[in-house]
Amino acid sequence: MDFSLTDEQNDLVKTLRAVLSRHATSAAVRGAADSEPGFDPGLWRVLTEEVGVASLAIPEEYGGAGVSWFETGLALEALGYYLAPSPLLASAVLAASAILESGNEEAKQRLLPGIAEGSRIAALAWADGRGTWSTSGSGITASAADAAGNPGGDAAAEQWTLTGTATLVLDGGSADTLIAVAVTPDGVGLFEVLDAGSVQRVNTPAVDTTLNFTTMTFSGVPARALLPDAAAALEKIRDIAVVAVSCLQVGTAQRGLDMSVEYSKQRVQFGRPIGSFQALKHRMADMLLQVETARTTAWAAAWSAGTEAADLPERAAAAAAWCSDALDHVASETVQLHGGIAITWEHDAQLVFKRAHATGQLFGQAREHRRRLGVLLGIMPQPAGAAPEQRERVSAVL
Known part of the structure; x- marks a missing residue:
């Protein structure tokens, strides 16, 4: 398994970063969040019409680009980095995966093209x-x-x-x-x-x-x-959802790390930039470790989602647990390393911190995903009252 990005995937990431750096500044993000729709419709049009982010995981026969959930994960990672509010997770991941997993051909033909082009949320x-x-x-x-x-x-x-x-x-x-x-x-x-x-x-x-x-x-x-x-389909939809959230968390964690490193070069204490102090270097090195391992875990899960791999449940649970904990750690360190300004409304560190707490609850907390992973791997007992398909999945793993 090779997780180095292809030329096309690198181009997608570069394009997204170029668009978001212009349209998702700190002021623009706050303005979009406070608006009635809760996101910037102009940015959404650019992302869907010019970049095609909503079409990435939708098959070509339904108006999509026909790539995979991995590319959607890359788009969510970029959005997570810029903290930009967007309907991508809700519309092109949650709703689109529900329609795809329903197997209803008429609904897929009728609903997915609008979702792919961004005209339908x-x-x-x-x-x-x-x-x-x-x-x-x-x-x-x-x-x-x-x-x-x-x-x-x-x-x-x-x-x-x-x-x-x-x-x-x-x-x-x-x-x-x-x-x-x-x-x-x-x-x-x-x-x-x-x-x-x-x-x-x-x-x-x-x-x-x-x-x-x-x-x-x-x-x-x-x-x-x-x-x-739809019990079996919901299991797959949940796995896709937690993988998408994990990718979003990786982007936000990278943002927290970059903010902290940049600030450590600018903030002077005792006549030296605080980044020159060994203790802070160690803390930022730990943050880097959290970000890189989270990215590896999220990309592995996104690859499994995009290739319909049998190990998706295990990788999704692992990514959900690890990335939530990683972002929580990075966000806490971001606040600590920025000092008092990090808890002010004007500074973006508080947005990173809040994103960590909010996404850590979406589709289950880290401890729930760790428990599920333990069951799937056969190292924890099956919970009482589990659905038959869950028991069959654990038996297959064992």
Whole structure:
């Protein structure tokens, strides 16, 4: 396995950095985060129309570039570095992967081209009231019934209705296409909301102002079943999601390291730049180690996602745990090395710190992913009540 970037991948990274360095300055990022959509629509148009970031992992037959989730990870790493708010994670990763994994050919032909070109912003309503993303349906309060009102309904029914609540819907406030996870007596399914305008949406403040969350309430909202039995698909979608978040975290960790190194060259104490002191050199060397190992772990997981490798669950869990801890360490050191200015609103160090805390909760905390990795590797007992497909996966690993 060779993780050196190809010429095309290097060109993608260089282009993204050139665009973001112009359009995602500190002032622009703060302005975009405070705006009504929560991101800069002008920057989003440039990223989608000129760079094609939303199309990277979408197959060519559905209007995409047909590369892989690895290139999407590179784009998210660049966005993470500049702390730029963007619908890329919500629309081109979460919602797009849900549509792709549903296997619904009609929905893929109809929905994915708009997502790929950036004209359609999609969101996946999944988390329950506790802020957890269950793959088995446990705890999910949104439920589905067929058009006749029968709970669970008929898998072949043309139309269903959704009732209940989904929390922490990423970029749900600006989404015009909604995919929802809802439970039925037969399990958990993926549904396309047919009337997005009838969904009640309430913005949820986040510690990281560059991330936008919405609580959605469904009251008999019409929907179409994309995949009535989606437990196995949700496992894959979660793996892709945590890999994407890991790549975002790597970019932010690199930003924290670069900020700290630059500041250590400028800040003078006792007549010397503080970066010349051995103790601080050691701390920044440790930060570099965290960043590089996190990048290696995230890229390995993104490679597995992009190649449909069988080891994706293990690598996704490892990346989610390691990258969350790495960013948490780097963000804390960034604040410490910058001193008092790091906790002021005017300095970007506080954005790095908040990004670490917010993304460390998305799709599970690091300790949860470590526990899952232990189960997958057979070094921890299988949790009680695990879904059958999870038990089969562990058996295969053993």
